Amino acid sequence: MIRGCDYLHIYRHASSDRLNDLSWRLRAEHGAQLELLDSAALHDKQPALAEHYKQAVLVYDQGFTINPSRLVRALVDQFIADGGEYQQMEVTDLITNHGQLSSVKTESTSINAAALVIAAGAWSTRLTRLLGIDLPLENGRG
């Protein structure tokens, strides 16, 4: 369900300083293997690409799923098989007591919780703010 591949991030304008951009520095610091391609190398690799793309960053050893829905279902099934419980409801508030999380409020109930994993994607900061945590989270796509 997961296929390995390299990634190409393409740019219309070339910059000799490209790999010093924060997002590339962070990836490199976390072990990503990066290569800056000039226009000739880029079009050699992707001959069908429009001429106005002048530079690319090649990221080695990446991957993608050919079936995101099946992958997520398999992870949920494993979570339940390991003793987890799945419920679908909107979290509306996080209640703390003396600076410690005590419960998670939803539209229909309240669940006691001393610990919480927030995995709400682009909406995660709405929930972290309820705990007074302002995360510098930037959304991306593609």
Ligand SMILES: Cc1cc2nc3c(=O)[nH]c(=O)nc-3n(C[C@H](O)[C@H](O)[C@H](O)COP(=O)(O)OP(=O)(O)OC[C@H]3O[C@@H](n4cnc5c(N)ncnc54)[C@H](O)[C@@H]3O)c2cc1C
């Ligand atoms: C238009 C678009 C195109 C994209 N294309 C690609 C692509 O081609 N390839 C790629 O790799 N990535 C793509 N992405 C990015 C990808 O969708 C995200 O990186 C990925 O979905 C993040 O996964 P996640 O589990 O962190 O969050 P999500 O998949 O966003 O899941 C977060 C979940 O939390 C739920 N939630 C939020 N708030 C609450 C709350 N208060 N209570 C309960 N539940 C809540 C949401 O309903 C959602 O189900 C794209 C994103 C967008 C917007």
